[in-house]
Each structure stands twice: as structure tokens, then as C-alpha cells.
Amino acid sequence: MISYLSEINDIRLASENALKDIGLQVNFAVSETTMPSFGDITTNAAFVISKAKKIPPSDAIALFLVNFKPKSQKFLEVVPHTSGFVNFWLKTEFFNKFINEVIAQHGFGDIDVAQKKIAIEHTSVNPNKALHVGHARNVIIGDTFYRLLKRLGHRVAVLNYIDDTGVQVADLLIGFKEMGFSVDGDGQKYDHYCGDVVYVKANKVIENDLRLKEVRSNILKALEAGDETYKFANRIVSRIVSEQLKSAWALGARYDLLNWESHFLHAGYWNEVFDILKSKGAVQYVSEGKNAGCWVLKGKKVLIRSDGTAVYTAKDIIYAAWKLGIVNDRFGYDFFANQWDGTSLITTSLDKKGVKSYNPADISYIVIDQRQEPIQQMIKEVVEAVIPDKKYKIIAYGLVALSKNTAEKINANIENEKFVHMSGRSGVFFNLDDLYFMVKGAAMEIINKRNAPLENKERVAEGIAVSAIRYSLLKIDLDKQIVFDIDDALKLEGDTGPYLQYSLARAMKIIEKLGPLKIPCDIGVLNSEEERALLLSLTKFDYELNKSYETVSLSTIANYAHELAVQFNIFYEKHRVIDEKSELVKNARGCLVLAFTYIMTDLFQVLGIPVLKEL
RNA sequence: GGGCCCGUAGCUCAGCAUGGAUAGAGCGCUGGCCUGCGAAGCCGGAGGUCGCGGGUUCGAAUCCCGCCGGGCCCGCCA
Numbered sequence: 001m002i003s004y005l006s007e008i009n010d011i012r013l014a015s016e017n018a019l020k021d022i023g024l025q026v027n028f029a030v031s032e033t034t035m036p037s038f039g040d041i042t043t044n045a046a047f048v049i050s051k052a053k054k055i056p057p058s059d060a061i062a063l064f065l066v067n068f069k070p071k072s073q074k075f076l077e078v079v080p081h082t083s084g085f086v087n088f089w090l091k092t093e094f095f096n097k098f099i100n101e102v103i104a105q106h107g108f109g110d111i112d113v114a115q116k117k118i119a120i121e122h123t124s125v126n127p128n129k130a131l132h133v134g135h136a137r138n139v140i141i142g143d144t145f146y147r148l149l150k151r152l153g154h155r156v157a158v159l160n161y162i163d164d165t166g167v168q169v170a171d172l173l174i175g176f177k178e179m180g181f182s183v184d185g186d187g188q189k190y191d192h193y194c195g196d197v198v199y200v201k202a203n204k205v206i207e208n209d210l211r212l213k214e215v216r217s218n219i220l221k222a223l224e225a226g227d228e229t230y231k232f233a234n235r236i237v238s239r240i241v242s243e244q245l246k247s248a249w250a251l252g253a254r255y256d257l258l259n260w261e262s263h264f265l266h267a268g269y270w271n272e273v274f275d276i277l278k279s280k281g282a283v284q285y286v287s288e289g290k291n292a293g294c295w296v297l298k299g300k301k302v303l304i305r306s307d308g309t310a311v312y313t314a315k316d317i318i319y320a321a322w323k324l325g326i327v328n329d330r331f332g333y334d335f336f337a338n339q340w341d342g343t344s345l346i347t348t349s350l351d352k353k354g355v356k357s358y359n360p361a362d363i364s365y366i367v368i369d370q371r372q373e374p375i376q377q378m379i380k381e382v383v384e385a386v387i388p389d390k391k392y393k394i395i396a397y398g399l400v401a402l403s404k405n406t407a408e409k410i411n412a413n414i415e416n417e418k419f420v421h422m423s424g425r426s427g428v429f430f431n432l433d434d435l436y437f438m439v440k441g442a443a444m445e446i447i448n449k450r451n452a453p454l455e456n457k458e459r460v461a462e463g464i465a466v467s468a469i470r471y472s473l474l475k476i477d478l479d480k481q482i483v484f485d486i487d488d489a490l491k492l493e494g495d496t497g498p499y500l501q502y503s504l505a506r507a508m509k510i511i512e513k514l515g516p517l518k519i520p521c522d523i524g525v526l527n528s529e530e531e532r533a534l535l536l537s538l539t540k541f542d543y544e545l546n547k548s549y550e551t552v553s554l555s556t557i558a559n560y561a562h563e564l565a566v567q568f569n570i571f572y573e574k575h576r577v578i579d580e581k582s583e584l585v586k587n588a589r590g591c592l593v594l595a596f597t598y599i600m601t602d603l604f605q606v607l608g609i610p611v612l613k614e615l
Numbered sequence: 616g617g618g619c620c621c622g623u624a625g626c627u628c629a630g631c632a633u634g635g636a637u638a639g640a641g642c643g644c645u646g647g648c649c650u651g652c653g654a655a656g657c658c659g660g661a662g663g664u665c666g667c668g669g670g671u672u673c674g675a676a677u678c679c680c681g682c683c684g685g686g687c688c689c690g691c692c693a
Contacts (some may be wrong), residue, residue, distance in 0.1 A: 029633050044635070051673085083636055167693050222693080294691060305626055305691040313693050375617095375687060398620070399687075421686095446655065446666050464655090476628070480621055481686060488627075488642085495641040496630085510652050551632050560630060562640080573648095573657045574683065593652090615655075 001109045002097050003074075004090075004536070005543040008041055010070045011088060015045045018067035024052050037081055039087030047084045057084035074530070092524045095535045099453060100520045102595045108431050108541045111152055118154050119144050119323050119361035123255070124161040128168040128235040129195025131247045132429035133398040133484050134422050139606070140473045141397055142367040143253035144554050147606045152549060157256045157358060161319060164237045165223040165230075165261050167198065168424075170216045173233055175202035178212060183236065189433065192245035194236070198425040226266050226572045234262075245337065245345070247432050252466055252608040254339050257358055258347040259322075261315060265573045266350055267330045269318045270310060276326060277303075277317075282382045294489035301378055313375060316322060325360025326392045333357040363391040370396045395552060398481035402430055404484045419483045435489060439465040442490040443498070445614075450497060454614055463610035464488050468496030470608050475558040501612050503572075504600045508594050508613050514590050521591035530574050531592060534567040538599050545606070561603045566597055 010028045019026065028045040050060035061080045066088075070076060075094035079087045102108060122142020123133050149156045151448070163169075175198035176182045183521045206212045222229035241258070248255075272294075277283040283295050283303055293306030303317075304310055321327050333354040336347040346357040368376055373396045380392040401419040402412070412428040414420045422429040443464035447457050454460050470490060478483055492498045524533070540560065548556040577593060580586040602613050 027633085029635090031633065034638090038636070040637090047635085047673090081636080085636075089632095152686085163693085165693090170693095291691075294642060300689090301656065307691075309691085311691070315693095370686095371659090373619070396620090401686090443655095452652095452653090452656085478623095480628085481621070485627095491642080493642090498655055499641095502653080506653060506656085513652065548634080554630085555629075560638090562629090566623050566640085569656060572652080572660095576652070578652050614653090 001105075001111075002072075002094065003108075004040075004475070005546060007072065007075060007088075007090060007094070008543065011043060011076070011130055014068055014070040015064075015491060015594040016041055017069070018064055019045060019049070020061060022049060022053075026050065026052060026555045027334070031473050035086060038081070038085070040090045041088040042085050044085060045264065046080070046086050049327065050084060057369060058082070060084070061086060066174065069388070076355075077544050079423045090536070090539070094186065095532075095539070096523050098539050099535070099591055099595045102538070102598050103519060103521070103591060105353070107598045109478070111542050111545065113152050113154070114336060117147055117359065117362045118365065119159055119358075119363075120149065120156060120365040120367070121161055121323070122146075122158040122367035123244075125244055125252070126164070126166060126168040126424070127162050127164055127240045128172040128199050128394065129424050130189065131244055131432040132422055132424070133432055133435055134429070135192070135395060136251065136432045136435070136469065137473050137482065138253060138297070138367055139248045139401050140470050141255050141478065141554060143248075143251070143396065144474055144606070144608055145367070145552075145559075146367065147608060148545065148549060148554070148557070151545065151602075151606050157361065158254065159257050159259055159323070160255045161259045162237070162241055163261045164233065164266060165220070167216070167220065169223065169233055169369070170219040170590060171202045172199050173219055173229070174206060174212055174216060175199065176236070178215060179184070179205065182338060189243055191240045191247075191567045194240055195424060196427070196431070199424070203212050203425050211391035220401050223587070224265055225310070226262065230262065231326070239252050242337065246579045249340050249463075250436055250466070251432075251469060252610070254341050254343060255345050256343075258336055260343065261349050263331060263350055263560070264315065264318050264322070273314075274304070274310075274320050275420045276321070277382065278388060282385050288558065297382060298378060301375075313379070316375070316379055317382060320364065320366075320379050320392060321386070323361055323364040324383060324387055324392065326383070326387050327502050328427070329358065329360075331358075342440050346495050361390070363393060365393045365395055367392060367395045367397070369399055371502060372396070393552075395478070398476040400482045400484050402428070403483050403485040406430060406484060407466055409486060426466075432485065435469065436465055436485065439490060439492075442492060443468075443528065446492065452614070460612055460615050464492065464501065464615060467501050467609040468492055469498065471497030471558060474554050474607065475562070477553065477555045492523060497609055498615065500561050500565045500600075500604070500609060501615055504597060504604070505612055505615055506572060507568060507597045507600070510593050511590070511597060512613075513578055514593075517590045517594065518587045519591075521587055522584070523588040523591055524593065525582075525588050528575065530567075530571045532595065533572045534564075534592065537564050538595055540600070541599055557606060559601070561607060561609075562604070564596070568600075590591070 006328050008030055016356040026048050028048045030043045033042045046064045048059040049064055049606050075091050077089040081087055123139050125131055142479055146158050152253045172194055176183050179605035181198045181200055219229060223233060283297055286292060286294050286296050291302055294302045302311055303314055332352045333346050334349040335344055337345045339345050348593055376394045385393045399420050403419050405416050407414045407420045412420060442460045443461040544556060544560040577589045601611050610612045
């Protein structure tokens with residue numbers, strides 16, 4: 001498919017060949033221009049020639065141009081600049097071809113990449129509580145990256161790991177078994193009941209009670225062993241996971257497979273993994289010093305204690321090894337739930353032998369917050385050393401904290417700090433379901449105020465809530481910490497998800513009222529600055545998606561969607577479509593608007609933003 | 616003590632992968648635009664030592680080094 005990216009690649013290849021012919025093999029850049037007035041694409045290749053050959057820029061440009069032979073010459077206007085840059089303008093023929101291809105395919109069409117088998121793990125929230133806004137960042141980053149991988153053409157499996165044998169679950173069980181909390185709940189959503197009420201209270205009591213600490217340690221052993229206590233826990237945990245999934249589904253996330261820590265333990269993977277690590281020399285036995293008697297990773301991280309038991313990190317290594325196929329799959333597979341997109345969510349199983357639903361990945365991604373990065377980095381090194389042809393990739397993001405204002409609203413004690421980190425244990429968190437409910441309410445308020453004759457206000461408000469929440473978390477760079485403020489989250493104007501939806505709705509309304517277009521269209525009559533800027537932005541679809549993937553930056557896509565929406569709105573304010581008098585211009589503009597709706601819808605799919613025809 | 620991340624307008628953030636030619640948005644402040652395809656929109660104004668210092672370079676918000684400020688991690692816990 002012809003695009004901005006295909007032209008950049010063409011220019012890069014032609015420049016490379018030109019430099020080769022001149023006898024140079026050096027680095028140069030082909031990129032976007034810094035100012036629209038300079039053109040659409042630029043290269044500094046002549047600079048490089050000028051420097052290497054010690055000749056003036058003007059001579060270097062001349063030398064470059066006689067050797068420069070791009071394949072798609074008919075699409076490019078070459079404009080050398082006295083400063084030494086060689087600039088390129090994309091011609092009308094290029095835009096015409098692009099728009100007609102987009103319209104013919106109802107979208108951008110396939111993107112040309114080498115297909116890989118990929119697993120991505122995200123969410124993986126302890127199964128004793130509801131998802132809070134920090135978990136929401138994980139879910140949305142993971143789900144959007146999944147959507148991006150999928151859109152690029154890869155085969156992707158989405159995994160969600162359930163740590164059902166950890167301390168958090170044990171604490172919860174104590175709440176039920178020792179403190180008299182009802183296992184059936186109190187009427188509110190079950191994950192909220194367990195996390196907000198039972199767990200917080202139980203944990204507080206246990207921390208000051210030696211007997212209960214003893215009970216907890218026994219429960220942990222029982223969970224690992226898989227006896228009656230485990231079965232009791234399993235019923236509760238499954239119910240909580242089901243509720244957590246509802247919260248994630250509401251945001252447009254979906255999964256392929258649930259993995260359970262207990263399954264890995266009970267299936268007895270550890271010895272196999274440990275043997276492989278030993279045989280590959282990835283783990284060493286230490287005979288003296290403070291780690292005497294232990295098996296150690298990278299000379300610092302103890303993996304097997306001197307008493308022969310494995311530390312927690314061993315479980316992470318087992319999982320990583322399983323994802324990439326370092327160990328043989330011993331699991332059965334079973335149905336867990338139907339999802340909103342029509343797919344089935346599968347779970348591993350220790351007894352049932354359903355259809356094998358997971359094939360080891362070539363590349364495995366894990367979405368984690370920055371605190372876990374060092375340990376995951378170590379796991380990456382170990383795993384990639386054992387199986388060098390596969391990749392273990394880490395997507396780490398900054399923590400989500402609560403603003404002073406927001407913390408006060410949930411009655412958290414914040415003293416003189418500007419923000420506070422969330423903590424499930426101490427009850428300092430803002431639940432995702434509450435955020436969703438409140439944003440939906442804010443959307444509903446606007447809808448009612450405008451008195452818009454919408455068919456299904458409820459569904460529209462939900463769509464707006466999803467876009468507002470997803471976009472606000474995606475547009476911020478992964479490396480950045482977020483201080484969540486509920487008042488900001490409820491604002492639906494400006495650089496927000498609803499702004500994107502609004503732009504698309506406007507465009508779709510035009511198409512709906514416009515009537516049939518003459519295809520193929522000739523957009524040669526469109527020569528205004530605004531029309532050209534919109535056309536240019538549209539052609540950057542695969543360029544931006546590719547950049548987002550290469551740099552693992554989801555804000556890149558979010559910002560691109562915003563830029564497109566801005567370009568469209570500027571065009572919309574300045575030019576009429578339906579009541580345009582010239583039939584030629586009207587048809588051309590109609591095609592431009594139609595192409596915009598296709599590309600934008602395609603982008604929404606990647607971002608997980610619902611398309612609303614009306615809002 | 617060792618390591619990771621952040622620092623760009625009053626506030627929240629783009630831009631940094633691949634150095635380039637006048638540093639961009641939103642919110643807030645301020646002045647305009649609906650008898651027009653949807654005003655959740657658009658146009659204008661005010662607002663910037665790109666944390667500080669050095670280095671590399673013809674050229675640095677962008678690359679390198681040091682420092683300062685903020686956040687986080689570093690258990691034979693899970």
C-alpha cells in the first residue's frame with residue numbers, strides 16, 4: 001500500500017544508492033520536516049556529502065541529485081534548499097492514489113510485516129481485590145499494545161496470570177475463616193467486597209496478631225499443596241477473577257488465556273526448569289559467603305535457598321520459560337468465559353484435556369510497573385541465555401499515584417504530600433469501576449444538558465467513558481509517573497478521547513447526508529492548505545503505527561489520532577462539503593471526509609476507542 | 616552504597632528512537648465566532664533561561680559527562 005512510509009523508504013533507498021555511487025557509506029537521515037513550509041519529507045544526505053567530500057553544500061546537492069533515482073519519481077517533487085537540505089513535496093498523484101486505495105479497502109489495508117508468534121501478558125492483578133486506576137493503566141497499555149501487534153499482522157495471545165497461592169489470598173481466607181466475614185458477600189460487587197472490606201480489615205488485624213500469622217503461613221502451605229483449603233480458596237478466587245474481568249472488559253480489553261500460579265506449582269514444572277537452568281549454566285551453586293548453600297542467579301539473586309526451597313522469583317522464571325516453550329506444556333485446557341467480542345476466554349486446567357489453546361511464542365511481552373523492572377530484567381537475561389532465538393520483552397510504565405484532592409475524597413490520610421501512592425493493603429486506592437461509573441455519569445450529564453435525541457444514551461455514555469479513560473492513560477508516555485486526579489478525569493473537553501469521537505461523528509454525519517460519491521475520485525481540485533494538511537496526515541497511518549511499535553510508545557498513536565482529529569476539525573470549520581456548489585469539489589471533499597472516517601475508525605480499533613455515530 | 620525513571624509555558628503533557636532550518640497542544644486567563652455539514656468545536660492574545668554546568672558538532676530540548684530537584688528499586692518475604 002502506498003503511503004508516507006513507502007515514500008520515505010523509497011527516498012532512503014535511493015539516497016543510499018546515490019551515496020554508494022558517489023563512493024560514500026555514511027549515516028544520513030530521511031525524516032519529516034520541522035516546518036510544513038519546507039515540504040513533506042527531508043534528507044540531510046547532501047550535508048553528509050558536503051562534509052565528507054569537503055565541498056560546499058550547493059555542490060554536494062548537485063552531486064547528490066544527479067545520482068538520486070527514486071522509484072516513485074512521479075509522486076515526488078524535489079526541492080533543494082540553500083541551507084543544504086533536500087526537501088520533497090508529495091504530488092497530487094500520490095494523494096489521489098492513496099485516497100482511492102483507502103476508499104477501495106474501507107481502511108488502510110494490510111501492513112507489510114514479517115509475522116511473528118507473540119504472547120503478551122498484562123493485568124495479572126492479585127485475585128483478592130478489585131482493579132484500581134493503577135491496574136487500569138496496566139490493562140489499557142497491555143490491551144492497546146495487543147491491538148497494535150494484531151493490527152500489524154502478528155499472531156498474538158493475550159495472557160493473564162492469576163497468583164492464587166500468594167499472601168493476599170491467604171489474608172482474605174483468614175477474613176472468612178477466622179474473622180467471620182460472609183463468604184457470600186454483602187451485596188456489592190464481589191471483588192469490591194473482598195478487596196475494600198474483607199482484605200483491608202483482615203490484613204490490619206493479622207499484622208498485629210502472632211497466632212493469625214501462624215495461621216496464614218499454614219494456609220500458604222495448604223494452597224501450595226492443593227488440599228481442601230485450596231479448593232475453598234479456588235471458589236472465591238475464581239469469583240473475584242470473574243468480577244475483575246468484567247471491569248477490564250468494560251474498557252474494551254479481552255484475553256485469550258488465564259494462567260494460574262497453583263497450576264504451575266501442582267503440575268510440577270520447577271524441577272524441569274531448574275535442571276535446564278543448571279545445564280545451561282544460568283544458575284550457580286555458592287559454597288561460601290553470605291549465600292553459602294544457595295543456588296544463585298547472576299551472582300546476586302538467590303533462587304534456591306540453602307534449605308532447598310525455591311524463592312518467589314522461581315515462579316516468574318517458570319512462567320517465562322513456559323511462555324517461550326522452554327519447557328513442555330503439561331496443561332489441559334478448559335472454557336472459562338464468553339467475552340464481549342464473541343471470543344471464548346480459555347483457562348489452563350489440571351484435569352480436563354480440552355483443545356490445546358496455547359502455542360509457545362517467539363516473542364513474549366510482559367506489562368509491568370517500573371518497580372518490577374529490575375527483577376524482570378534478570379529473568380529476561382536468564383531466559384534469553386537459555387533460548388537465544390527467542391525474545392523476552394518488558395513493557396514497564398510509571399506508577400499511578402493519587403493527587404491530594406483525590407486522596408482526600410476517598411478519606412486517605414495524606415498529610416503534607418502532593419500525592420500518595422496507592423496501596424491495596426492499607427485501603428488507599430481509587431477503584432476502576434468507580435472511575436468508570438463517574439465518567440459515565442459526567443458524560444450522561446452533558447448528553448442530557450444538550451437534550452440530544454440519542455437512541456441509546458446509556459450506551460453512548462459508556463462509549464464516551466471508555467474513550468476518556470483509555471485516551472487519558474495512553475497519551476502519557478510510559479516512562480512518566482501519573483498523578484491521578486478524579487476532577488481532571490471527569491473533564492471531557494480539549495485533548496481528550498471524546499474530542500476524537502466528536503470529530504469522527506461529525507465526519508460520519510457528513511457522509512450520511514451527502515449521498516453517493518463518484519468513485520474513483522479526483523482530489524486534484526483540493527488545493528487549500530487545510531485540505532492538504534489533512535491528506536498528508538492521513539497518509540502517515542502505517543508510519544505512525546510502525547514508529548509506535550519500534551519505540552514501544554503508545555502515546556505516539558494517541559498523539560497521531562489527536563493530530564488527525566485537529567486537522568479534520570480545522571478543515572471542517574473552513575470548508576463546506578454538502579452545500580458546496582462545484583460538483584467536482586464537493587465529490588473530492590466527500591472522498592477526503594470518507595477516507596478520514598475509514599482511517600480514523602481503523603485507528604480507534606487500535607486504541608480501543610468505541611466509534612460513536614452520535615454523541 | 617549500587618541501579619532505574621522523570622525535570623519543556625502558572626498547571627498537565629507532546630517533541631528526544633534517526634541532532635537541523637520559527638519549540639507545540641490541552642487546562643487556566645483573555646478577546647471573538649452558531650438564521651451554516653453537530654459550539655464536546657473553531658480563530659486570536661498573553662504566557663518559555665527546554666532544571667543547572669560542561670563537552671561533542673558547522674548546528675543540541677534531542678547525543679555524552681557532572682551536578683541539583685522529584686519518584687522508585689536493591690531479602691535465603693511472597
